[in-house]
Amino acid sequence: MTGALMQAEDLHMRFGGVTAVSGVSLTLERGEIRCIIGPNGAGKSTLFNMLAGTQRPISGSIRFEDRDLIGLPLHKFAALGIARKFQVPSLFSTMSVYDNLVVARPAGGGSEDEAIHVGGMLETLGLTGDAGVAAAELPHGQKQWLEIGMALMSRPKLLLLDEPTAGMTSDETHRTVDLIAGLREAMTIVVIEHDMNFVRALACPTTVMHQGRVIASGPFSDIERDHTVRDVYLGRQ
Amino acid sequence: MDGTGLSLGRGRNAALSNPWVLLTVGLVGIAAAYPSWTDAYSLSVIRDALIFALLALSLDYLWGKAGILSFGHAAFFGIGAYSMAIFGPKIDSANAALVGLLAGMGIAGAVALVIGYFLIFGGVRGAYLTIVTLAISLVAQHIAIGWSQVTGGDSGLIGAPPPGIEIFGFSYVMLDPVHQYYLILAVTAIALLAIWFACSGHYGRVLAAIQDNELRARTLGYNTSLHLLIVFVVSAMLAAVAGGLYDITSGYVAPDLIGLFMSTEIIVWVAVGGRGTLIGPIIGAFVVIRLQQEVSSVSYKLWPMFIGAFFVAMVFLFPNGLLPLLRRIPRIVASRLQRARKAE
Numbered sequence: 102m103t104g105a106l107m108q109a110e111d112l113h114m115r116f117g118g119v120t121a122v123s124g125v126s127l128t129l130e131r132g133e134i135r136c137i138i139g140p141n142g143a144g145k146s147t148l149f150n151m152l153a154g155t156q157r158p159i160s161g162s163i164r165f166e167d168r169d170l171i172g173l174p175l176h177k178f179a180a181l182g183i184a185r186k187f188q189v190p191s192l193f194s195t196m197s198v199y200d201n202l203v204v205a206r207p208a209g210g211g212s213e214d215e216a217i218h219v220g221g222m223l224e225t226l227g228l229t230g231d232a233g234v235a236a237a238e239l240p241h242g243q244k245q246w247l248e249i250g251m252a253l254m255s256r257p258k259l260l261l262l263d264e265p266t267a268g269m270t271s272d273e274t275h276r277t278v279d280l281i282a283g284l285r286e287a288m289t290i291v292v293i294e295h296d297m298n299f300v301r302a303l304a305c306p307t308t309v310m311h312q313g314r315v316i317a318s319g320p321f322s323d324i325e326r327d328h329t330v331r332d333v334y335l336g337r338q
Numbered sequence: 339m340d341g342t343g344l345s346l347g348r349g350r351n352a353a354l355s356n357p358w359v360l361l362t363v364g365l366v367g368i369a370a371a372y373p374s375w376t377d378a379y380s381l382s383v384i385r386d387a388l389i390f391a392l393l394a395l396s397l398d399y400l401w402g403k404a405g406i407l408s409f410g411h412a413a414f415f416g417i418g419a420y421s422m423a424i425f426g427p428k429i430d431s432a433n434a435a436l437v438g439l440l441a442g443m444g445i446a447g448a449v450a451l452v453i454g455y456f457l458i459f460g461g462v463r464g465a466y467l468t469i470v471t472l473a474i475s476l477v478a479q480h481i482a483i484g485w486s487q488v489t490g491g492d493s494g495l496i497g498a499p500p501p502g503i504e505i506f507g508f509s510y511v512m513l514d515p516v517h518q519y520y521l522i523l524a525v526t527a528i529a530l531l532a533i534w535f536a537c538s539g540h541y542g543r544v545l546a547a548i549q550d551n552e553l554r555a556r557t558l559g560y561n562t563s564l565h566l567l568i569v570f571v572v573s574a575m576l577a578a579v580a581g582g583l584y585d586i587t588s589g590y591v592a593p594d595l596i597g598l599f600m601s602t603e604i605i606v607w608v609a610v611g612g613r614g615t616l617i618g619p620i621i622g623a624f625v626v627i628r629l630q631q632e633v634s635s636v637s638y639k640l641w642p643m644f645i646g647a648f649f650v651a652m653v654f655l656f657p658n659g660l661l662p663l664l665r666r667i668p669r670i671v672a673s674r675l676q677r678a679r680k681a682e
Contacts, residue, residue, distance in 0.1 A: 153557065154557075155553070174561070175556045175557060176556045176557075176560055176561045177559075178557070178559075179557065179559030180559055184557075185557055187554075191553065191554045191557075192551065193546065193550040193551055193554065193555075194551070195546070195550050196543070196546055196547065200546075203540070203543060204544060204547045204558065205558050207559065208540070251558070
């Protein structure tokens with residue numbers, strides 16, 4: 102699959118007197134995996150919120166498959182094929198793991214179809230044994246997995262993952278890399294991450310943000326060597 | 339998904355062997371047999387309790403299932419009762435009560451639709467929404483008192499048509515109090531069954547998800563505001579049915595039925611029985627009404643003070659209500675027995 106899936110141009114967002122995002126443009130190709138990195142407060146999550154429809158930019162445009170997303174109600178983003186994982190795990194904490202996945206599944210199909218679909222996802226996530234456990238009782242890493250699973254239940258065209266490995270063990274992080282890498286080609290994935298080993302393992306195009314602006318973009322191997330990026334984020338060596 | 343027993347179809351089938359479903363069926367059976375061994379006065383007490391149980395059920399659908407705590411539910415009950423008292427007597431047919439009931443449901447639904455649309459689609463949620471619903475009760479009571487040419491003012495309205503039906507030349511009017519009792523029992527049981535059936539499937543999961551994390555539900559593609567608005571309107575219409583039935587059986591409607599105190603009582607019934615359990619608020623209504631009779635027999639002035647203290651005590655001692663407490667009893671007994679066996 103080739104061609105732009107989403108085009109965001111000249112996005113601006115301000116909270117009171119604080120500029121969170123200023124003049125950010127981003128083009129996402131079909132089937133690509135893109136990492137967005139940057140120090141805390143760089144505007145990464147605000148950019149995500151705008152791409153996912155939870156915040157409306159004060160100016161700029163976002164097009165998804167040639168459809169303008171600005172002003173579109175949030176619940177319509179899922180139907181277009183946009184799914185997201187929040188920075189802090191956002192689950193239905195009082196409901197079971199199984200029910201979280203069922204609710205995340207688009208309507209339609211019988212109960213047998215539901216059982217197969219949900220069962221398959223539980224197996225992928227390694228949560229089969231925890232199907233009846235309340236989501237709130239899962240360890241943090243598994244909560245992250247469950248939320249990724251919920252986002253995948255709708256088989257989205259664009260998957261936005263905000264810090265998917267935060268709080269995960271090293272082993273869980275490796276499994277997350279494998280999961281995301283396995284989805285390459287099936288969907289476009291954008292990942293915000295602080296873990297440089299994770300980004301390096303994905304070996305994907307990387308966009309660096311700082312103070313609400315994009316300061317560098319390109320292969321991670323180039324980003325690692327970029328002096329400006331080292332200054333503001335990776336630390337001068 | 340094998341092993342979880344959580345799928346939709348299995349959930350409903352499993353419910354048939356659920357002890358609480360059996361308890362519900364048992365209670366309905368007792369209520370159905372009740373007229374055969376009781377006197378007319380006791381029957382009228384239970385009949386009124388059933389109407390209030392239906393009202394409690396309507397709030398539980400809104401508060402327990404959708405998470406919207408409303409202090410305005412008495413307003414919808416009052417709309418149902420006043421509609422019956424105003425429109426019913428004007429219809430010269432056996433369908434008069436049916437017209438009054440439909441008018442009440444229509445007006446309550448329309449009022450809920452307008453208020454709910456602006457509140458829910460306006461993003462008002464939680465405590466803010468509850469505070470606005472307080473105003474609904476206050477405004478409704480002021481209208482009931484102030485618009486005296488229509489509502490009878492402080493004195494209220496007397497008279498209501500008996501339930502009946504007239505269709506294709508067939509006419510039946512239900513004058514027998516026992517028959518009226520069965521009608522109310524049937525309406526309450528059908529409403530309970532309908533809400534339970536709807537909420538035991540995917541729709542129930544969606545409402546639970548909205549109550550748990552509305553933003554997450556919206557990002558998954560659910561039009562949460564529309565879901566909440568539908569629940570708000572249906573719940574108001576159900577409260578209006580209870581109001582209409584109340585006027586049919588009591589033959590009297592007054593501003594007391596529409597005010598803040600009444601709204602608070604409905605909340606107490608639901609909270610005492612167990613929010614979100616559906617059968618719990620019905621039991622809660624019966625328990626509190628029984629208490630009301632006992633306390634009022636000493637002095638009717640004691641009741642507002644008593645119910646306030648009782649509610650505070652319930653919140654501290656049994657915050658989840660009576661039914662969840664009953665659910666815990668077998669587990670507590672089993673664990674005590676186990677400990678006793680180990681000690682031996």
